[in-house]
Amino acid sequence: EAARTGGDGTGPILAADGREVRLLANVGGGADVAAAVAAGARGVGLFRTELLYLGTLRPPTFEEQVAAYREVLDGFPGGLVVARTLDAGADKPLPFLPLGEEPNPALGVRGVRAFRGAYEHLLDTQLAALAAAAVDAPAELWVMAPMVTTAEEAAWFAAKAHAAGIAKAGVMIEVPAAALTAQEVLAEVDFASIGTNDLTQYTMAADRLLGSLGALQDAGHPAVLRLVALVAAAGAVLGKPVGVCGEAAADPRLAAELIRLGVTSLSMAPAAIPELRAALTK
Ligand code: PEP
Numbered sequence: 001e002a003a004r005t006g007g008d009g010t011g012p013i014l015a016a017d018g019r020e021v022r023l024l025a026n027v028g029g030g031a032d033v034a035a036a037v038a039a040g041a042r043g044v045g046l047f048r049t050e051l052l053y054l055g056t057l058r059p060p061t062f063e064e065q066v067a068a069y070r071e072v073l074d075g076f077p078g079g080l081v082v083a084r085t086l087d088a089g090a091d092k093p094l095p096f097l098p099l100g101e102e103p104n105p106a107l108g109v110r111g112v113r114a115f116r117g118a119y120e121h122l123l124d125t126q127l128a129a130l131a132a133a134a135v136d137a138p139a140e141l142w143v144m145a146p147m148v149t150t151a152e153e154a155a156w157f158a159a160k161a162h163a164a165g166i167a168k169a170g171v172m173i174e175v176p177a178a179a180l181t182a183q184e185v186l187a188e189v190d191f192a193s194i195g196t197n198d199l200t201q202y203t204m205a206a207d208r209l210l211g212s213l214g215a216l217q218d219a220g221h222p223a224v225l226r227l228v229a230l231v232a233a234a235g236a237v238l239g240k241p242v243g244v245c246g247e248a249a250a251d252p253r254l255a256a257e258l259i260r261l262g263v264t265s266l267s268m269a270p271a272a273i274p275e276l277r278a279a280l281t282k
């Protein structure tokens, strides 16, 4: 069942059934590009754009964002960059986005939820900046929203992204409700990427920030893997890419299982890519 390697050591993994599975990098900005390229990544499966602005007291301007996004796109000629719109709240507070005190921040106004209503203009600016950065860029740009829960949210986001000029709009699947309704959610978008860190947190009801619950934060638990299988199957039926960009993608044993379940790309910290490639192709 060992997957075979493709080409020069940077190409896709070939699954046992012949499907190509891309190994992509998770980055937080231009500073991570060199490491991703050195690790053999031909693209980015998760660009956590909020990491650029965790210490910023005012919202980033359109021009600042275009420059920052272009830096990442310039690093992957001929490749793909999947950018995530700002994932605000809970473990990633943005100083310029006062979301207020909440009893359960992980279950609160976070991710894409923070950008409906009062702060929608910030999402509009970001989508416009992403679209502008992609014009004449050497890499292809796809854009996805974090923490999407319903098909209605997915449709809302995709309509906004497409209207802004983004060619491919997707969602992260990291809420069990979205995984369980993957058919309906994927019908509204061009692709999906499964965030196993949050999907595990919400499926197991175990806070990802609590070390004392580490044993429950297991992306390999059958409950999580059955949700992954549902999403991958929906993607196959609809002919839409479904990647994984959580930490599980970097675990050799889990990665092999994710490929068997039908995911079309695995995205991880650059440092993990060479070892995973070696494990999957040995
Ligand atoms: C995830 O939740 O799995 C994910 C990739 O996003 P983040 O870790 O940034 O929440």
Ligand code: MG
Binding pocket: 146, 174, 195, 197, 198
């Ligand atoms: Mg997440």
